[in-house]
Amino acid sequence: MAEQIAWGPELETGIPAIDADHKELVNILNEVLAMRRDATASNQDLNDVLFKLSNYVCYHFQKEEKLFENSDYPATEEHKEKHRDLEKTVVDIHDLLGKDPDMLNLDEMENFLKRWLTNHIQKVDMSYVPHVAA
Numbered sequence: 001m002a003e004q005i006a007w008g009p010e011l012e013t014g015i016p017a018i019d020a021d022h023k024e025l026v027n028i029l030n031e032v033l034a035m036r037r038d039a040t041a042s043n044q045d046l047n048d049v050l051f052k053l054s055n056y057v058c059y060h061f062q063k064e065e066k067l068f069e070n071s072d073y074p075a076t077e078e079h080k081e082k083h084r085d086l087e088k089t090v091v092d093i094h095d096l097l098g099k100d101p102d103m104l105n106l107d108e109m110e111n112f113l114k115r116w117l118t119n120h121i122q123k124v125d126m127s128y129v130p131h132v133a134a
């Protein structure tokens with residue numbers, strides 16, 4: 001089972017509002033990871049945290065995309081596409097967990113979300129930092 005994500009300087013963009021959001025995303029994802037270790041947690045509990053994650057992801061992506069609007073960030077469209085893909089994936093996971101949980105490999109799910117988030121912050125989000133006003 002996946003280790004919790006530790007916040008560190010490699011995840012910091014230096015933009016306070018963005019770093020605060022990213023910390024919250026890490027916290028919610030860590031809640032998901034903790035729930036997988038908790039034998040008393042039900043699929044419904046897990047689905048509730050995934051719902052929270054899904055909402056926060058949408059909120060945060062909108063905030064980032066607002067920053068791109070008034071910037072000269074050249075990768076705006078690709079970045080938005082990555083956001084839409086992840087939003088869709090999280091909704092799909094949430095739906096599947098509600099309807100047909102046996103079809104879902106939860107270890108794969110948590111590793112995917114963890115890898116996606118850390119990779120996106122470090123490689124994709126960092127690329128807009130020089131282009132937007134802090």
Ligand SMILES: [Fe+2]
Pocket residue numbers: 022060064121125
């Ligand atoms: Fe982000």
Ligand SMILES: [Fe+2]
Pocket residue numbers: 064079083120124125
């Ligand atoms: Fe992003």
